[in-house]
Amino acid sequence: MKNGLLKKIMAGTLLGIMTMGFVGCGSSGNDSKGESVDLLTTIQEKGKVVVGMSADYAPYEFHYIDENGKDVIGGFDVDIANEIASALGVELVIQEMDFDALVSALPAGKVDLVISGMNPTEKRAKVVDFSDVYYNSQHGILVRAEDKDKFKTFADLEGVKVGVQLGSTQEEIAKTEIPNVDLQQLANVNNLILELKAGKVDAIVMEKPVAEMAVKSNPELAVGIPSYEEKTGGNAVGIAKNNPELLAKVNEVINELNETGKMDEYILKANELAATADIVGEDEEE
Ligand code: ARG
16 A cells, blocks of 8 residues: 555544544443443433444454545444444444553443453453453464464474564463563554564464454465464453443344344455455555
């Protein structure tokens, strides 16, 4: 992508984020009598639900150029967010932020929900609540194609540079599975992929579907052999603590999407879109 266009898009995104910053939302509030109100009520009163995402994770959520040349965010997390918004009868507002800022954004009231390929770990569950798991995934490694058979186990990654997204579960996996790991933590996954292509890191630990998608748009990369089973079962929606009505609504939507087969459709659609679309951020240093 040409620099000028990228800059325009980034400026547009920035403006969007700044505007969204003024949209009020709360982790849970009090009514005039001082009684606590479920966030569900607050969301319905303000007429919008603010969903936090780090849109650097195709096919979950990613920036791409649509048929009108516009930079938009797509992916199955976006479809889930839309379904939740329409079930609540409110407008969806996507609030982008770095992945490592998402968990604390919930109790801070900066976002109402987090939908960002997040694993509901015990550590995070001390700070926020999680919905039922909506997608089962495993973790794997992304490497340069010529290195595909070089790393047979995570232990074989000792002595090489390993990239992970800052604040992700993969950071923990790399620390526990790779002896004396030489870790490179970056806030944005697209930049990690650029570093891998440039030879600055040798492997990236990430969700396997994301690694597979990266290979589709970067044939010089490959999914490596080591695989790590996700202990939490997969990805879930993050919600500020003690909002049982909102949590129940979100679970209702997830269960319905599963039962009707719509979830599978969204996943398929996101995979097709990510494989064919012009994804923003993958081909140039940001
Ligand atoms: N599943 C991992 C985690 O929960 C990484 C998710 C990264 N998501 C993203 N949108 N970049 O920590």
